[in-house]
Amino acid sequence: MPNGRIILQNCDMSVGGTLTAETNVPSDGTVTDAKFSPDPDNALTAPKQEHNQMYNWCQEASADAFTEKRLLFQALGDGTLTSFIVGCSVVASGGGNAVVRLLKNGSAILTASITLSSSTPAYVPVSGTFSSAAFVANDYFEVEVVTVTATKPKGLYAQLTVDRDYA
DSSP states (O other): OGGOOOOOOOOOOSSOOOOSOOOOOOOOOOOOOOTSSSSSSSSSGGGEEEEEEEEEEOOOSSSBOEEEEEEEEEEEEEEEEEEEEEEOOOOOEEEEEEEEEEEEEEEEEEESSEEETTOOOOOOOOOOBSSSEEOOOOOEEEEEEEEEEEEOOBBBBBEEEEEEEEO
């Protein structure tokens, strides 16, 4: 066992528990499980290298909603937007509401802004619909609270979920 290494050649190894390594560099074609690819000759296909990530934004839970625009995410590579939800921790009352938009490179990317009104229950997010879900490297996404009126909702929050390609 030179330099603290165990070298196994021409044999199979099965680990029934947890295998922890400081560095793991599998040889080409050696990671072959249905979780990666049904084809052992292509063990880790590009679609299996996609990562689902969530980006969150919120205002103070006990504070009235206020207008603002904040950077939520800047893309380092290509990908697809999978969901955008907006909610509040305290419901607006009467005719109060808050209108929220998602911007891509400064332009609205939802088919319609999301309005949180007195009929929007606390902690029940409202989903937006994308006019275009694809993005490329250097695209940036901002959440914008456009208007708030009357007895406003409190504690606005939003979550953008994306699938990013690391191939």
